[in-house]
Amino acid sequence: MSIPKDGNTHSMPLSPPQQRFGKNPVKQRETDNYAQEYIKGFVDKWDELIDWDSRAESEGDFFIQALRKHNVRRVLDVATGTGFHSVRLLEAGFEVVSADGSPEMLVKAFENARHRGHILRTVQADWRWLNRDVRGEYDAIICLGNSFTHMFQERDRRKALAEYYAMLKHDGILILDQRNYDRILDDGFSSKHTYYYCGDNVRAAPEHIDDGLARFRYDFPDQSSYHLNMFPLRKHYMRRLMQEVGFQNIETFGDFQETYHDEEPDFYIHVAEKSYESLEGSIDIQVAGASQ
Known part of the structure; x- marks a missing residue:
């Protein structure tokens, strides 16, 4: 569902007035619950958490260069x-279609882009049925902001990755990021808050962690708090899943760096190719700066 150019979104379903996790929030482990989490009040504060200027400075042109390296248009x-x-890539000269499962996020994205002189081509879409809702083939698909961890069931993760794969051109690439959940699960939570959540006086930290749930709490200066329930994906599991779906030549970066120690990054970024390349009958899978 696209947002009209006049910004009229009356036909889009509204989010509930409050986040819904049930009587026992740590038992809420369903992929579909993301629709109950990104309510308008939370979305309106999301840019305080990100801080566009600080985030642009911290990540530099990492994604732009990665896309250009693969001749993406x-x-x-x-x-x-x-x-x-989406806005950064538009300003860098790429042709961009912007999708999200949350109508509230799409409304905010459309407004943000318009204030910067752009009109986003937006589509509301669930990744598990991406080819149903979004048309065309793409040189690249990006899934950023730790978003893939909203998928709680492995069948949903595989279905989403297969949908990405099908929408890519034969030589296309997927760029997907995730938190360093390995460190959180094994050593406890710590964060430099340097690269992703750069807002001042905003706190993002886990309230509960186990092998099947990372429940994060987000506290804002006006004393409001919100939560997200996410699945703590381990790095090697995520890479294996991408490989089994069909992606090749997977490179993994830590906080936009080609070299890193496993305990250091806050986030991992996976860059995977669709094109099939074999070396003596085996699949070439790389981890940038780290060994399997």
Whole structure:
């Protein structure tokens, strides 16, 4: 469902007035619950958490260069959020279609882009049925902002990755990021808050962690608090899943760096190719700066 150019979104379903996690929030482990989490009040504060200027400075042109390296022209941003990466890529000269499962996020993204002189091509879409809701083939798909961790069931993760794969051209690439959940699960939570959540006086930290749930709490200066329930994906599991779906030559970066120690990054970024390349009958899978 696209947002009209006049910004009229009356036909889009509204989010509930409050987040819904049930009587026992740590038992809420369903993929579909993301629709109950990104309510208008939370979305309106999301840019305080990100801080567009600080985030642009921290990540530099990492994604722009990665896309240009693969001669990408047309990009599908499947986790647009409030539009940060869609707008940056538009300004860098890419053709961008912006998708998200949250209508509230799409409204905010459309407004943010318009204030910066752009009109986003927006589509409300669930990744599990992406080919149903979004048309065309793309040189690249990006899934950023730790968004893939909203998928709680492995069948949903595989279905989403297969949908990405099908929408890419034969030589297309997927760029997907995630928190360093390995460190959180094994050593406890710590964060430099340097690269992703750069807002001042905003706190993002886990309230509960186990092998099947990372429940994060977000506290804002006006004393409001919101939560997200996410699945703590381990790095090697995520890479294996991408490989099994069909992606090749997977490179993994830590906080936009080619070299890193596993305990250091806050986030991992996976860059995977669709094109099939074999070496003596085996699949070439790389981890940038780290060994399997």
